[in-house]
């Protein structure tokens with residue numbers, strides 16, 4: 001069973017990674033040292049993977065190209081899905097790799113600077129023996145990413161004082 | 164023509180809302196962080212809004228029965244039974260209203276005739292006294308205090324009762340204090356209610372927002388149902404303030420009497436809101452729970468912060484308000500609130516807006532994101548330090 005306290009700390013940090021141990025300690029009625037200890041454990045155990053900011057890159061003036069590639073593969077002897085996936089996800093431009101049920105096997109998300117780079121990456125993929133086929137979809141517009149709605153400012157519409 | 168003279172004396176004597184004046188002041192500070200808001204900061208969960216959009220697309224735009232849509236009445240009945248062990252029949256004992264607000268008004272108008280006394284533990288929600296006056300009654304305050312965690316005590320109730328006492332208005336979890344009443348708190352109160360044949364209007368709009376344990380409803384005590392008019396709604400639990408939807412549950416005779424007023428003055432609650440309310444009860448409880456756990460985090464954060472600032476604050480166990488005392492600063496709550504907004508751009512509500520026994524306190528709502536709460540409390544801390552220093556300096560000189 002997952003420890004509810006650890007889960008609570010994780011969900012607080014997922015929402016706002018900049019919370020200090022002290023603030024979390026306030027919220028959960030713990031000591032600061034206790035929280036620091038738990039966070040350290042969570043890091044050491046590889047549960048907290050990294051602390052980042054969610055950035056609206058387009059608004060920051062940076063245009064990136066996103067593509068989703070459906071990959072069909074034939075696992076070969078001694079060369080299962082995990083190994084195949086690893087060969088792919090180690091490329092730094094790959095943002096995520098999922099093993100899928102259904103019409104294809106691996107779903108690969110790519111983020112690069114230009115269309116040409118996508119082309120080169122797909123060519124590289126297609127040249128692997130274990131890749132049977134690829135289908136590339138370009139992302140035209142992002143509406144929501146990592147649970148965040150991008151172009152909808154969460155404006156507080158409430159009256160400033162109400163009974 | 165002198166229009167002022169045409170206004171009924173009852174309306175004329177109603178006190179202007181203490182909040183209103185403050186509201187204008189805050190509006191001059193566009194960068195203010197407001198802890199003065201008495202409604203959730205969450206938007207109504209999408210599945211609830213979506214159910215309403217869908218209903219509109221299907222052309223659900225008509226009146227409903229006066230009492231409310233039968234499916235919704237059934238659902239409320241089941242909900243009250245599941246959550247609070249209350250037995251109200253959906254067909255005859257529940258009425259859907261324009262928020263708890265309408266329910267408070269019609270309950271009072273159903274019970275009160277000229278000169279009847281209505282007992283109200285104070286500090287209390289701002290509408291009660293005025294609604295009592297509009298119904299022709301006389302509001303009698305029962306002061307509660309932070310020493311008793313702002314709970315109502317049987318001896319204080321007993322003391323306030325006169326031969327004209329007819330109705331007792333209760334609101335737990337409480338706005339503005341966050342106080343709640345547990346089963347053992349209710350038991351002695353129930354004895355007094357029985358002894359004096361009082362009727363209770365129990366405003367349980369914050370029932371779902373109870374921390375450390377579950378809300379206990381007075382009407383679930385043996386023999387209490389016939390004394391209680393239970394009022395609740397969707398505004399707080401499901402973040403649905405703007406939908407204007409709530410309900411009242413009461414023994415059939417009282418409910419049918421309230422229904423008479425409702426049918427002539429409101430006809431029926433908006434159908435779109437009724438559909439949304441049905442969806443809220445059917446599929447919204449897990450989201451309600453998630454919002455409650457967010458409030459709980461903020462509650463613990465804010466209480467601790469006030470303790471560290473050195474303003475004593477009893478632990479609120481319900482609603483989304485803290486009600487710290489500012490007495491050590493030797494200033495009244497209005498001055499505190501006004502200077503706080505001027506100097507630090509943080510809005511809070513002076514406690515005496517909720518009745519004289521709220522004086523020396525301020526109400527802070529934590530229905531605001533943790534980031535903003537954190538910033539607001541830093542500013543309050545700075546403000547309090549400055550005031551303390553001023554007290555010190557003036558005592559030396």
Ligand SMILES: Cc1ncc(COP(=O)(O)O)c(C=O)c1O
Pocket residue numbers: 163201261262263264265288334338366368395396397398404407408409
């Ligand atoms: C104690 C209390 N009762 C009733 C209401 C009004 O609720 P509704 O939106 O259901 O009319 C409020 C709103 O602030 C409240 O605090």
